[in-house]
Amino acid sequence: MNKAIIAGIAAGVLVVGLIFSPIFNVSPLSSAVADHDTGVVRKFTLVANEMVVQVAPDNVLHPGGIQYSAMVFNGAIPGPVISANQGDTIEMTLRNDGKVIHSVDFHAAIGPSQVLSGNVKSGESKTWTFQVPNAGVFMYHCGADGLNGVWEHIANGMYGGLVVHPENEKPAKEFYVVWGEIYNSADGGVFVGSDGKVGSFDVGKFLNQNPDLILTNGMAHKYVPSIGKEVVIDLNKNFELFKVKPGELTRWYMVNAGPNDGVAFHFIAGQMDVRDGSIINRYGTQALNEETWWIPVGSASVFEATFPEEGVYVGVDHNMSDVVKGGAFAVLATNDSTADDHPAGTMVPSKEWLHEHSDAAGMMDDSMMMEG
Numbered sequence: 001m002n003k004a005i006i007a008g009i010a011a012g013v014l015v016v017g018l019i020f021s022p023i024f025n026v027s028p029l030s031s032a033v034a035d036h037d038t039g040v041v042r043k044f045t046l047v048a049n050e051m052v053v054q055v056a057p058d059n060v061l062h063p064g065g066i067q068y069s070a071m072v073f074n075g076a077i078p079g080p081v082i083s084a085n086q087g088d089t090i091e092m093t094l095r096n097d098g099k100v101i102h103s104v105d106f107h108a109a110i111g112p113s114q115v116l117s118g119n120v121k122s123g124e125s126k127t128w129t130f131q132v133p134n135a136g137v138f139m140y141h142c143g144a145d146g147l148n149g150v151w152e153h154i155a156n157g158m159y160g161g162l163v164v165h166p167e168n169e170k171p172a173k174e175f176y177v178v179w180g181e182i183y184n185s186a187d188g189g190v191f192v193g194s195d196g197k198v199g200s201f202d203v204g205k206f207l208n209q210n211p212d213l214i215l216t217n218g219m220a221h222k223y224v225p226s227i228g229k230e231v232v233i234d235l236n237k238n239f240e241l242f243k244v245k246p247g248e249l250t251r252w253y254m255v256n257a258g259p260n261d262g263v264a265f266h267f268i269a270g271q272m273d274v275r276d277g278s279i280i281n282r283y284g285t286q287a288l289n290e291e292t293w294w295i296p297v298g299s300a301s302v303f304e305a306t307f308p309e310e311g312v313y314v315g316v317d318h319n320m321s322d323v324v325k326g327g328a329f330a331v332l333a334t335n336d337s338t339a340d341d342h343p344a345g346t347m348v349p350s351k352e353w354l355h356e357h358s359d360a361a362g363m364m365d366d367s368m369m370m371e372g
């Protein structure tokens, strides 16, 4: 296309934009902070590193379990949930304890100087501030060396979620769940496993979009003890369960890190309201009583659900090959459930807790909520 045509198209877009901008100028992102600045500054530290982690339990699908040479924030896949209230300012420190360059990209912010840390070399750290103008849950992830290798650092586990609580949010029991894929050079596949070898990023499997595992919070079938009634397959003898009380409002901050595939999220025996996005100072609602909701790669959704009866409900990626690869978690509705019986690392500092602790980092620490 020649330059004159491109210039003509650009001018046309500009003119149309100017004509329609008063109509669509309902909630300008740039004014969100000024309108709703809480004056609260919350400080967080993410520590980048490389380490071997277990990504699948020892079961018939993965004999001996699967070990993987991962990249991590704060020592685990996924990185911790970061929680703030709409209008808070985040003071973020990224420290690199690893051997290679890492960086971080926060989808909750807007503008390169706020979103991106820039490269942080081995042994170095960087601190900067950013605003979180809009409510919801947003992915963060390593951007590697100025995007060179970002695919590998994400596939290796460098991702997490940042929750921004809206001002009119109702109290609920809240959970953090992050989905991710593993492409493992040592994994021979389902029923074969890795024969005790520690694998690393397999670029061929990655380019073919054929992951070995689908992780929920860093492990395949982390929260699934078994499947089957007549023919039982044990999946994880060290399972944990999400527990809720029948009828209580629950809220799920669900991040899909990918790096390649979406998650068709569904609660078996449940339905959900989807509260993605936000209207400034209000609580965005896209869909009520949904059965399955698509979480694209690099996105995150806020789901609200109540589980009316006692019993087992299962959160799944309704893509069935992803279920076999680990993409499911069990939710037990029981009258014995308590407010803080979350699986480790899945509790989210609430809006109320953050209001009462305006000097606290909204970083997940399982001891913190009990002390609070």
Ligand SMILES: [Cu+2]
Pocket: 048, 071, 101, 102, 103, 142, 143, 144, 153, 158
């Ligand atoms: Cu990295």
